[in-house]
Amino acid sequence: MSVKNLNMKALSLAVTLISMTFVTQSFAQQTDAVTAENKQDIQQLRQEVQELRQLLQSYSQSNTTITTQVTSPVASVAVVNSPTKAVEPPNGILSLAKAEVKVYGNIRLDASYQAEGGSASRLYNQINTVPLKGDKERSDEFKSTLSATRIGLDFKSPVLDQTVSGKLEMDFLGGAGLDNLRIRHAYLNYNQWLIGQTWSNFAVPDYMPETIDALGYVGGSVKRTPQVRYSYTIQPGSQLVVAAEDPKDSTVQARLPALTARWNQKIGDDLNMSLRTMAHEKRIESNEEWSWGVGLGAKYDFTPQTSLKADYYHVKGDSSFVSWANSGVVKQGSEIVALSEFDSITVGVAQKINDKTRATLGYGYMKFKEDQTYIVASPQANKELWQAWVNVFYSPVKSISFGLEYVYGEREVFTALEDGTKKGEDNRVSMLAQYNF
Structure with a gap:
């Protein structure tokens, strides 16, 4: 009833x-x-x-x-x-089956006024190709883009008694500066292993002074490579990282991956250092040469508000790892006739002015060895590159940032043009507006 x-x-x-x-x-x-x-x-x-x-x-x-x-x-x-x-996850984290997925990214507007130098294709750093004085310069020009806007996903899920994590991150800087989607990072971590694409184990950006420019300035590198990496912590503060990487060097044929090793050392609470090395076979048909390089980076905190970053490279026979380098290999037909060799350094001081404002003063320099065989085969190769910059960032709230930066740099080639010109200038002001989510 x-x-x-x-x-x-x-x-x-x-x-x-x-x-x-x-x-x-x-x-x-x-x-x-x-x-x-x-x-x-x-x-x-x-x-x-x-x-x-x-x-x-x-x-x-x-x-x-x-x-x-x-x-x-x-x-x-x-x-x-x-x-x-x-068990509801925190804000920004989604639950997918047994995996946690965190969505992040930014919407970023870059603008630049080029007083001297530059090209029509992009507004980001191009110090190694800025026009020489009087040679097809594109000066007094305004440019803007949202190509550095990015979106990413961080994954984490339990597998047996371990945790597997991963990342997928993209922006729109693919295709020679056009607004094409490209993969920045795509990898998974399991225990001490990493498989996928992320920052090179040799050319790390950790010790580059902060810039507005999405590609950084001369002396540093923003290289990402497909790789298999293993990390081993020897003791607290000491870590060895080894990797086999594909440097994507389009100037040669790849038969073997590049081998890289990095020693990370933390000294006290204020000093972090990194010693790196790299070796890679350069091959054109039956001709073979080995390239190699070493790198040393350091970050020192003088105070909680003031820090110093510095990074140094010496590389022979490679242009794929460190940005702005001459071609690592010069060939005639199918024969390798010369290898490039260079030293580069970048150094900068960062100052936290208050909770909302910070600033950086930086300098970068790259010098190539004067090998006559190399110069004869590639007369317009760069002899020296340098840039100096100063910037300020302001964040009225945590998710929003504005930046203003001035950079001046010069490029000098080994062999002058017919009119005697050997130098070009990079003289510009850059601006940034960014929303992080």
């Missing part, structure tokens, strides 16, 4: 009981005038009223029981749902 029918039955019984009560009262008032037979009838009526009361009480208890049975599943549902609320 439904709850509704029970309620209607109980109501009917209640009305009947009230009516009978009035009848008994009426009969009681007339007891002196009735006969013995009437008294017997009244007694029987009272018994019937008592039975009605008991029946009503029974119906009331039945209604209470059914109501409890109907509502209890609702409470059960609430109990089932409660664990979901307890």
Whole structure:
């Protein structure tokens, strides 16, 4: 029987009981005038009223029981749902099967006023190809782009008794500076292993002074490579990282991956250092040469507000790892005739002015060895490159940043043009507006 029918039955019984009560009262008032037979009838009526009361009480208890049975599943549902609320991930983290997925990225506007130097293709650093004075310069020009806008996903999920993590990050700086989507990072981590594409183990950006320019300035590198990497912590503060990398050197044929090694050392709370090395076979048909390089980077915190970064490279026979380098290999036909060799350094001081404002003063320099065989084969190769810059960043709130930067640099080639020109200038002001999510 439904709850509704029970309620209607109980109501009917209640009305009947009230009516009978009035009848008994009426009969009681007339007891002196009735006969013995009437008294017997009244007694029987009272018994019937008592039975009605008991029946009503029974119906009331039945209604209470059914109501409890109907509502209890609702409470059960609430109990089932409660664990979901307890493990709800933080803001910005999604749950996909057993994996946690964090979405992040930024919307970034870059603008630049090029007073001297530059080209039509892009506004980011191009110090190694800026036009020489009087040779097809594109000066006094404004440019802007949102190509450095990026989006990324961080993954994490349990596998047996371990955790597998990964990253997928993209921006729009593909295709020679056009607004084409490209992969920046795509890799997974398991225990001490990394497989995929991320920062090169040799050319790390950790020790480059901060810049607005998305590609950085001369002396540093923003190289990302497909690789297999293994990291081993020898003791707290000491770590060895080895990797086999594909440097994507389009000037040669690749038969073997590049081998890289890096030693990370933390000294106290204020000093971090990194010693790196690299070796890679350069091959053109049956001609083979080995390129190699070393790097040393350091970051020192003078105070919580002031820090120094410096990075140094010496490389022979390679142009794929360190940015802005001459071609590592010069060939004639299928023969390798010379290898490039250079030293580069970048250094900068960063100052935190307050909780919302910071600034950097930096300098970068690259010098190539004067190998006559190399110069004859590639007369317009660069002899020296340098850049100096100063910037300031302002973040009114955590997710929004504005930046302003001035950079001046020069390029000098080994062999002058017919008019005697050997130098070109990079003279520009850059601006940044960025929203992080």
